[in-house]
Amino acid sequence: MINLAAGTTMGRLRALRVLPLCLSGLLILHCSSSTPPPVPDARSGFETGMTLFEEEKWDDARLAFETVVFNHPGSSIVDSAQYMMAMSYYRQDDPILAAAEFQRVRIQYPTSTLIDDADYMRALCLLETAPSNTGLDQEKTQEAVNELLLFKDSHPLSEYVPKADSLLSVAYGRLSEKDFKTARLYQKLGQYQSAQIYFQGMIDRFPESPYVPEALYRMGEGQQKMDSLNNAVEFYEKVLYLYPDHTRADDARQKVAEIARMRDQIQAADADTANSN
Numbered sequence: 655m656i657n658l659a660a661g662t663t664m665g666r667l668r669a670l671r672v673l674p675l676c677l678s679g680l681l682i683l684h685c686s687s688s689t690p691p692p693v694p695d696a697r698s699g700f701e702t703g704m705t706l707f708e709e710e711k712w713d714d715a716r717l718a719f720e721t722v723v724f725n726h727p728g729s730s731i732v733d734s735a736q737y738m739m740a741m742s743y744y745r746q747d748d749p750i751l752a753a754a755e756f757q758r759v760r761i762q763y764p765t766s767t768l769i770d771d772a773d774y775m776r777a778l779c780l781l782e783t784a785p786s787n788t789g790l791d792q793e794k795t796q797e798a799v800n801e802l803l804l805f806k807d808s809h810p811l812s813e814y815v816p817k818a819d820s821l822l823s824v825a826y827g828r829l830s831e832k833d834f835k836t837a838r839l840y841q842k843l844g845q846y847q848s849a850q851i852y853f854q855g856m857i858d859r860f861p862e863s864p865y866v867p868e869a870l871y872r873m874g875e876g877q878q879k880m881d882s883l884n885n886a887v888e889f890y891e892k893v894l895y896l897y898p899d900h901t902r903a904d905d906a907r908q909k910v911a912e913i914a915r916m917r918d919q920i921q922a923a924d925a926d927t928a929n930s931n
Contacts, residue, residue: 656782656824658817659744663771667704667734696722696729703738707745716742733763737772744779753779770809774818777801781821788831799825823864830856830863837869846876867897871906883913 694702703718719742722735729735740755756779759772766772777798784794802818802825809815837852853869853876860866874889890906890913897903 656778656821658778658820660771660775660814660817663737663768667738694721696726696731696735699726700731700735700738703735703742707738707742710745712742712746716746733759733766733768736763737766737768740772740775744775749779749782753783770805770812770814773801773805773809774812774814777805777818778821781825784825784828786828788828792829795825795828799829822862826860826863827865830860830865833859834863834865834869838872841872841876846879849873850876867893867900867902870896871902874906874909878909878913883917887913 699718699722703715703722706715706718716739719735719739722729723732723739726732726735736755736759740752740759743749743752743755753776756772756776759766760769763769780794780801781798784792784798799822802822805812805818806815812818833852833856837849837856840846840849840852850873853873856863857866857869870889870893874886874893877883877886877889887910890909893900893902893906894910
């Protein structure tokens with residue numbers, strides 16, 4: 655499970671708990687073999703669900719929230735119950751059902767203040783359903799990327815934007831890893847031009863991928879191997895300019911200095927040749 659689940663939302667929902675509930679009292683009051691117990695009012699049902707949720711009784715909590723959703727559709731607290739029902743699925747390690755229930759918050763309660771929370775959690779669930787093995791189909795990862803970009807566009811001021819950026823980094827890393835590995839294979843085989851094509855394709859498709867700095871550095875190496883020193887310096891300097899704090903920045907700086915020394919040696923050799931003639 656990716657540990658970027660919404661956290662502050664829970665504090666806001668706990669503030670809705672205004673009525674104390676004695677579970678043992680309810681059991682005594684409604685324990686009858688002939689008459690089914692009455693459905694609790696919305697707030698009492700929500701309170702029961704929150705108590706069970708905090709006790710990590712996810713399945714019982716889900717059922718309590720579900721009762722509120724289906725029996726009190728006009729309640730002011732029903733969107734919170736829907737959100738917590740989705741969270742209960744999520745805590746049960748069922749991101750597929752959780753994603754569907756989070757989506758219902760947006761669809762059924764379009765004025766809810768929990769829409770940004772639900773949209774973020776839906777994107778997180780989609781990413782968790784995608785295989786971490788990049789050799790497998792990454793359709794769900796791409797779907798998560800689309801949801802995260804939509805989330806950022808729809809909720810630019812949300813407190814979850816930094817977490818969404820972190821999830822995007824994970825997703826872009828998965829999507830770009832295959833192209834990056836293919837490029838590195840070509841480079842190891844000495845097919846530098848093919849490697850350049852794959853590196854550049856990866857950068858164009860996934861400019862926010864965490865592999866971009868390494869790809870730029872490797873492209874500099876490839877150009878250097880092909881004796882295209884000007885192009886090599888250009889790629890190394892992109893690393894220095896765009897990613898000054900990356901681990902490859904020092905390596906790129908050394909490469910630029912190395913090429914400068916090579917040029918000085920070439921110029922000195924050319925001068926000696928000219929003088930000897």
